[in-house]
Amino acid sequence: MGLKDKIMGFFKKAGEKMEEAAIPAKNEKPAAEKAEESMDDTPIAQEVSPKAELPPELKALLPGPPPGGKIKFAHYWGAGCGGCDVSLLDINEKILTVNDMADVVFWPIAVDGKTKDVEAMEDGEITVTLFNGAVRNSENEHMLKLLRQKSTILVSYGACAMWGGMPGLANLHNTKEIMDYVYTKTPTMKAFQDTQSEPVFPQTTYQAPEGELHIPVLYDTVRAADDIVDVDYYVPGCPPMQTSIDVLLGALIGHVYHGSDLPPKGTLIGASEKTLCEECPRKKENRRIEKVVEPHEIDVDPDLCLMDQGIICIGPATRAGCGSPCTIAAQPCRGCYGPTGAVSEQGASMLTAVASLFPVLDNDPNIDEDEIMKIMSQIKDPLGYFYQFSLAKSLINRAVKEKGGK
Amino acid sequence: MSEEFDPKVIAFCCNWCSYAGADGAGVARLQMPTNFRIIRTMCSARVDPEHILSALAKGADGVIVLGCHPADCHYIGGNYRARRRMALLRFVLEEYGFDPKRLRLEWVSASEGDKFQTTMSEFIDDIKGLGPNPLKEVA
Numbered sequence: 035m036g037l038k039d040k041i042m043g044f045f046k047k048a049g050e051k052m053e054e055a056a057i058p059a060k061n062e063k064p065a066a067e068k069a070e071e072s073m074d075d076t077p078i079a080q081e082v083s084p085k086a087e088l089p090p091e092l093k094a095l096l097p098g099p100p101p102g103g104k105i106k107f108a109h110y111w112g113a114g115c116g117g118c119d120v121s122l123l124d125i126n127e128k129i130l131t132v133n134d135m136a137d138v139v140f141w142p143i144a145v146d147g148k149t150k151d152v153e154a155m156e157d158g159e160i161t162v163t164l165f166n167g168a169v170r171n172s173e174n175e176h177m178l179k180l181l182r183q184k185s186t187i188l189v190s191y192g193a194c195a196m197w198g199g200m201p202g203l204a205n206l207h208n209t210k211e212i213m214d215y216v217y218t219k220t221p222t223m224k225a226f227q228d229t230q231s232e233p234v235f236p237q238t239t240y241q242a243p244e245g246e247l248h249i250p251v252l253y254d255t256v257r258a259a260d261d262i263v264d265v266d267y268y269v270p271g272c273p274p275m276q277t278s279i280d281v282l283l284g285a286l287i288g289h290v291y292h293g294s295d296l297p298p299k300g301t302l303i304g305a306s307e308k309t310l311c312e313e314c315p316r317k318k319e320n321r322r323i324e325k326v327v328e329p330h331e332i333d334v335d336p337d338l339c340l341m342d343q344g345i346i347c348i349g350p351a352t353r354a355g356c357g358s359p360c361t362i363a364a365q366p367c368r369g370c371y372g373p374t375g376a377v378s379e380q381g382a383s384m385l386t387a388v389a390s391l392f393p394v395l396d397n398d399p400n401i402d403e404d405e406i407m408k409i410m411s412q413i414k415d416p417l418g419y420f421y422q423f424s425l426a427k428s429l430i431n432r433a434v435k436e437k438g439g440k
Numbered sequence: 441m442s443e444e445f446d447p448k449v450i451a452f453c454c455n456w457c458s459y460a461g462a463d464g465a466g467v468a469r470l471q472m473p474t475n476f477r478i479i480r481t482m483c484s485a486r487v488d489p490e491h492i493l494s495a496l497a498k499g500a501d502g503v504i505v506l507g508c509h510p511a512d513c514h515y516i517g518g519n520y521r522a523r524r525r526m527a528l529l530r531f532v533l534e535e536y537g538f539d540p541k542r543l544r545l546e547w548v549s550a551s552e553g554d555k556f557q558t559t560m561s562e563f564i565d566d567i568k569g570l571g572p573n574p575l576k577e578v579a
Binding site for chain 1: 488489490493494496497509510511517520521523524525527528529530531532535536537538539545570571572574575
C-alpha cells in the first residue's frame with residue numbers, strides 16, 4: 035500500500051469516527067452545537083489522531099507540535115505572480131508537517147492575516163518568513179521592511195525576490211512610459227481615454243469624502259529583496275522546485291524539533307554550483323548551428339542537446355539544482371535558477387555560449403562586422419531573453435538614456 | 441560637470457597582436473590622446489561580455505576590444521568567436537539604450553602601431569561626440 039493510500043485510509047477512518055461522534059445521544063445537544071463548542075478549545079486534529087495509533091510514515095509527517103511550541107510562519111508576495119505561494123502547496127502531504135510545526139500568521143493568498151496583525155507583533159516574533167516577488171512599489175518595500183523587522187529568518191523565495199525576475203524587465207522602461215502605454219495605448223484603455231477630454235491616470239492619493247485614500251507608488255526601478263533588506267537564505271526558481279522546498283523544510287524541521295544547526299547565512303537552498311548542462315541528461319555533441327529554431331518548428335530529438343538542435347536554451351548560463359525538468363520535456367531552459375556562483379551576469383555568460391554556437395564560416399576572414407551582425411541578429415531580443423530573470427540584479431540593472439555630447 | 445568632457449576609455453588588447461601594436465605605437469612615439477587604459481588579455485576571445493558590462497557599469501565612457509586580424513589569431517579562431525560575441529553584446533547595449541558606438545571592435549596587428557594610433561584617436565573622438573556614459577549621472 036502506497037503512502038498516499040495509507041493517508042487516504044487514515045482520513046477515511048478519521049472521518050468515520052467523526053460521523054459516529056456526530057450521532058446525537060439522548061439528552062445531548064445537537065451535533066452542530068457540540069462541534070462548535072469543541073472547536074473552540076480543542077482542535078479536531080488532536081481528537082481524531084492520537085499519535086500512538088499512527089503508522090510510522092504518518093508519524094514522520096505529523097510530528098505534533100515542536101517541543102518549544104509551534105513556530106510562527108509567514109509568506110508574503112511582492113511583485114510576483116502568486117506561483118511561489120502556490121509552490122508551497124506543491125509539497126503534497128508534507129504540508130501536514132508544516133501545519134503541525136507552524137502557525138501561519140500571515141499569508142495573504144491563503145490565510146486571513148492583516149498587516150496590522152504583523153505590525154502589532156514583537157520584533158523577530160515570526161520565526162520564518164518567505165518573501166517572494168520583486169520590490170516594485172512602495173507597498174512591496176514597506177512590507178518587506180516590516181517583515182524583516184518582525185522575522186527571525188527571512189528567506190528570499192523565488193527568482194523575483196532574488197533577482198527581480200520577470201517584473202525586473204520593467205527596468206527597460208520607466209514608470210511614465212509604462213503608465214502611458216497601459217493607460218492610453220492599450221486598445222481597451224484607448225477606447226476609454228477617447229471619451230475623456232484629457233487622459234486620465236490613476237493617482238496615488240485621492241481625496242474621497244470619507245478621507246484621503248492612498249495607493250502604492252510604482253517605482254521606476256524594480257529591485258531584488260536583498261537590495262532593500264538583509265536576507266538570510268535564498269531559494270531560487272520560478273517557482274522553486276519541490277526538492278528545494280523539501281531541503282528548506284528539512285532544515286527548519288531539524289532545527290525546530292531537534293535543535294540541529296541551520297545552514298550558514300546566505301545559503302542558496304536546493305541549488306548547485308554547476309550549470310544546468312551538468313545535470314541535463316541530453317547528449318552534447320557541441321554541434322554548430324546555422325539557424326535558430328523554436329521547439330515547435332522541428333521534431334525535437336529526445337536525446338540530443340537542445341542547443342545542438344538550434345534551440346536557444348539558457349542552461350549553459352544557469353545554475354543547476356532543479357533537475358532539468360524543462361529540457362527533459364524538450365523545452366529550453368529559461369534560466370530561472372539564475373547565474374552560477376562563478377559569474378555575476380547570467381545574460382553575459384549566455385551571450386558567450388550563444389556566440390560560440392555559430393560556426394566559423396569559410397569566408398570568415400573576408401567578411402566584415404556588418405555581415406556578422408546580420409548572422410547574430412537571428413537572436414531576437416538578447417537582453418529580454420537572456421536576462422529574463424536577472425535583469426534587476428545585473429551589472430547594469432536598468433535602461434539608460436544617452437544625453438548626447440556637446 | 442567640467443567644461444571639457446574628458447572621456448575614460450577601456451581598451452582590451454590581445455597579447456599577441458594588438459598589445460604589441462600598442463607597444464609599437466609607443467616606441468614610435470606616435471601622438472594620441474591619453475584617455476584610454478589598456479587591459480591586456482591573452483586573446484580578444486578572452487574578453488567576456490561581463491568585463492565590458494562591468495567597465496560600463498563602473499563608468500567607462502567607451503570600451504574598445506582590439507584583436508588580431510581575422511585568420512591571424514594566435515589561437516586560430518579566437519577572434520571569430522569574439523566578433524560574434526561583440527555583435528550580440530552590441531544588440532544588448534542598444535536595448536539598454538546605450539549608443540552601440542560605445543563598444544568597438546578593431547583588428548590591430550603587432551606591426552600596426554599607426555593603425556593603433558588612428559583607431560584610438562578616432563574612437564576617443566567618437567566618444568567625445570557621444571558625451572559621458574549615461575550611467576554616470578544616475579550615480
